[in-house]
Each structure stands twice: as C-alpha cells, then as structure tokens.
Amino acid sequence: MMQATTINRESAAGANPASDAQNLRGAGNDMEMIKAASSLTRDLNAANPVIYWADFVASALTGYAALFAAIFAPSIWLCLLAAALSILALYRAGSFIHELTHIKRRDVPGFHLAWNIMAGIPLMIPSFMYEGVHNQHHMPKRYGTVQDPEYLPLALMKPYTVPLFVLVAALGPIGLLIRYALLAPLSLAIPPLRRIVVERYSGLVINPEFRRRMPEGEERSRWIALEIATSIWAIGLLTLTATGIIPLAAFLTFLGIASGTMVINQVRTLVAHLWENDGGEMNATQQYLDSVNVPPPATLPALWAPVGLRYHALHHLLPGVPYHNLGEAHRRLIGALPDASSYHGANYAGLPGLVKQLVGSTFKRGQ
Template sequence: MNSSLAFTSRDAGGPADVQDATRRLPLADDKAMLRAAAELTRDLHVARGAIFWPDMLACVAVGYGALYAAMTAPTGWAILAGVIAVLALYRAGSFIHELTHIRQGALPGFRLGWHLLVGIPLMVPSFLYEGVHTLHHARQRYGTAEDPEYLPLALMKPWSLPVFVIVAALAPVAQLLRFAVLAPLSAVIPPLRRIVVERYSALSINPSFRRRAPEGAFRTMWLAQEIATSAWAIALVTLTATGVIPLRAFLVFLGVISAVAVLNQIRTLVAHLWENDGEQMTVTAQYLDSVNVPPPGLLAPLWAPVGLRYHALHHLVPSVPYHALGVAHRRLMKALGQGSTYDKASYPGLPGLVARLARSTMVSRG
C-alpha cells in the first residue's frame, strides 16, 4: 500500500543558505570506509535461526498475550497492556525487513512461520515489501523519483511532517479495504486489478511509485499470501459484523495496528535526513543521508527494533542480518575512529533527529 500523500517540495529559487549549497555539491565516495565495511563484515552475513526464531516467537507470545489483556481488562490495565502489545507486535512485524534481505532457504520455515503468526494476522504480508524495499537499496535509485521509500521531507513544507505521521493512523482501515474489498473485487475486474497491483500493493512512501505486476515464482508467492490475508480480513469483518467477535475487541485490535503503524512512521521519519531532491548520489552520500542511533541510547531498540537503529550501516552492508549489526558497528568504529566519515552518520536519539528535520523544513529558501 502507498500510505503517503502527494507532498510537494518548496521552490528552490532565490538565495540559498550555505547548507543548501553544500547539499548540492557531489560527494565523492570514501573508499576507505567502503573497503572497511566490506572486509570487516565478511564473517557476519549468516542469519542465525537460533536468534531469529526465539526473538520472533517471544514477541508474538508477549504481543498477542498483551493484546488479549487489552481487549478484556479494565481500562487502566487495558491501556498498559495495549502499549506492551504495540511494542511487541511492532518488533515482530519488523522482521518483514529481514525477510527482504535474507536469501531463500537461509532460515527453513521462518518465512512461513512469520506469515502465519504475524504477516497474515496483522495484514502485512511480505509481498507488500519484498521487491519494493530492494529498489530503495539500488545505487542508481536511492533518493530519486524512482525510489519507493524516499521523499525529500527536509525540503518540504513544515506541515508535511505531522501529516506524514498522522496518515499512518489510517493503516488498519486501508489494510481492511485492500484485502477484504479490493482484492476479491480485483480478481474478477481486470482494470481494477491493474490499479490494485500498481498503487495499493507496496509499503512505500513515494506517492508517484507504481509497482510492476509480479512474475514467475514471486507471483505464486504473492498470490498465496494475498489470498490468505484476504480470507483473514473477510473473516475478521464478518465475525465482527455477526457479533462473534465483540466490537470492543475488534476496535482494540485495529487501534493496536494503528499505533504500530504510527510508531513505524515516526521511525521512518528519522531513518534518513531526507535532504536529497532527486539527484543520484554516491554510496557515501547515501550513507550520510541515513541514520545510525548506536548505544548508549536505551530507547532505540523500542522505536527502531530488529537492527533498524543501524539504518545507515544497513545501507553499507544490507545482507548483514540484524543480530550482527552491533558487532559490525563496533568493528568499524574501532577501525575508522571518531570523526571519521563512518562516525558522522551516528546520532544520539529520536528527539534530536525530529528537531533537526523540523528545523530544516522551516529554513527559508527564497
């Protein structure tokens, strides 16, 4: 699904400040950093099932247990349980990012297990992300109009930031509409199917992104996931409408999904600096436009789970699994040191990043 609005950048005409001028200068690649990233992480590319499975299953157990408590407990306890459910299911859902990068067969059964426990129940099957997120990592696409996961938010109007976050709250409504209504209708209406595939089958933030129809084995996987998720969404609506599922339970479920989507959108807001206005960038420029929030920050694992706190590092070594990114970061910091190009992508926490982005949107550009 495309969850963003058609934001527009501000005019670049008129006098520009020094920061803007610097942004437009081409940035040469730091070859020493790129070489170190490749050499120091060669032994870290294996996804370890002994970490993936317990992590995901623990999140599922805590998340659904807390969700049930939120549906049934008195108000005060229900709120606390809801917060726990949001954090646990957000982490469980974040494994969709790992699924796009680990090779097929690397973790036997994990993809199926994740879909049965997380992707289908939360209505976020991985086909919405697989084949989309990899375009964001394509060297020639990052930060351009062809990047499904990029908007020059730092160059937009100040109101674009709160709208960017608030629109995510509508995610459960969009998901139900996508899978309970549009999917079955599009199966018998070919023109609608083309629209659904192009515009409502990607977890992207670029409103101009249009997805190509799937082919081959990926098409088979897509259809299996879509059919299963549609069946779940239709059953959920039907059972609620007939009173089998209490209305409160249904609304709590949608509220938790909405909160998960908002939290993820806030994380997305600070995953990059969003300072590129469509030009192709070197790998180093892409890295510096991305964000690491390494320790000692204690809250980052909550709002940027499953390795997402090392988002800039991930852009250097996208095939390194989440559980090895901390090791990779420490190795690179030891080898390259403070003040290096590598170090410049590290930030202390969420509030400062949000403030920086907000200030950037308010800078006068003529």
C-alpha cells in the same frame, strides 16, 4: 505503508535547489570507510536461525498475549498498559518483514512462511508487500530518486508534511482492511482495478509516485497465495464483528493496536534518513550520510527502531549483514576508523534531536 502518505513531491517546490544544495552533494566516496566496512565484517554475514526464531516467536506471542489482555482487562489502565506492550511487541514482530527481504530462504528455513502466518496475514502486511519493493531502495542508481519507493525529500517539503506523514499512518489498518476485504476480491472481476491495486496499493512505500510492476512466475504464485489468505482473514474479521461474534470493542482494540504499530514505524521512518536529497543520484558515501544510525549508549531506539533498524545507515553500507550482527559491525568500525571518517557522520544521539533537525529543515527550505 500501502501508499502510506499522499504527500506530493511538489510540496518541495518552494525549496531553492541552487542555494540550498545539501551538504551531502560535497561528499566524495570515502573509500577507506567502504573498504573497512567490507573487510572487517566478512565473518558477520551469516544469519543465525536460532536468534531469528527465538526473537520473532517471543515477540509475536508476547504481542498477542498482551492484545488479549487488553481486550479482557478489568480496568482502562490495565487495558492501556497491555495495549502498549502489545504495540511494542507486535511492532517488533512485524519489523522482521525487513529481514525477509535480505535473508535467503535457505538460511533460515521456514521463517518466511512462519512470519506470514504469525504476523503478515494477521496484521494484513503479507511479505509480498515488501519483498520486491524494498530491494529497489537499495539500488545505487535509484536511492533518493523518484524511482525509490521508500524516499521522499521530507526535509525540503512544507512544514505540515511532517505531522501529516505520521497522522496518515494511524489510518493504515483501515486502508488495509479496504484493500484486502474489498479491493482484492473486486479486482479479480475487474482487470483495470486489478492493475491499480497491484501498482498503487500493494507495497509498503512512502513515495506516491512509485508504481509497482505486475508479479510474474514464482513471485506471482506466492503473491496470490498470500493475498487470498489475507483477504479471507480480513473478510472473516469484518464478518465476525458485524455478526457480533467478535465484540466491537475487541475489534476496535485490535485496530487501535495495529494502528499504534504503524504510527511508531512511521515515526521511525521520519528519522531513518535525513531526507535531504532533491532527486539526483548519490554515491555510496552520500547515501550513507543521508541515512541514520542511533547506536548505544542510547537505549530507547531498541524499542522504536528494533531488529537492527537503529543501525539504518550501517545497513545501507552493509545490507547483507543480518540484524543481530549489526551491533558488532558498528563496534568494529567505530574502533577501526579515525574520527575524520565519514562513518562517524551518520551517528546520532536520539529521536528528539533528529525530529527537531527535520522540522527545522522544513521551515528553512520548504516555506
């Protein structure tokens, strides 16, 4: 998130690419899987506006109601309980930013604007932070390379990078306040600073080498409008807190809950891929096998990987399928493809095993 980690790719220098070449390199394109994925899911590409609106609005309202409950709770235990509910609900609401990058505005009219008003601006993650960035993660020639804003070879890096990767996310809300309350206004008067802010601090990315281009045309107009609104919100929040209108405890509770959503998302990101690519280009099957599905019967992924994120590998195979249809797409492919199909190779049982695999890989390859 917003250059969410300062971990450098050079941390993977201890890995031996020759002897530790990942198994993914041996995978050829599984054309049977690719053709089946396309033919079996053609009727699942349409977004259902009712589902989008109901799910998002319910998540956002629940999150903010629980936030106020945490602020005014009469005991620490009720505060913690309400805060936990708020974190999960606002995390789910915020996760719709991923859907915004894939659905067309005409498919769910007004949804982009509503999301920004109800989640993007209050949580200081307006949609321009992801739109125009996430699509590069899906480009076949960029996935897993130094040009991919959402990829780091974590499995090949030093063991300390895993906890550091998560801990840095906890500071995300502070970084966002600095970006919108301080850097954004200053950058209007200092052109060199503006370029730095746009290139380095205007994307929810994990690759510190990624540099974003300056926005143009309609993208620039939307960007500026959302950035101004978010800056006003951030400045207002700090001003009202400094003047005592918003109690410091309430402000810190908000920051804590926002931090919680970012930590969960960062943990989810840890297991969204196997992170075993050393920078070379990968074919479609290799990209799929480097990604992760955590399908049923596992139940907890519905909380830590909501809005279809539990089907991350399937999403890379079928990026046009909306989140609410990914479960059905998965069931069809599981039923149609033989056990020898590559499709089964990206399905995992749950979070603990994936984290253990990643940490074990860092100790083997990143020493």
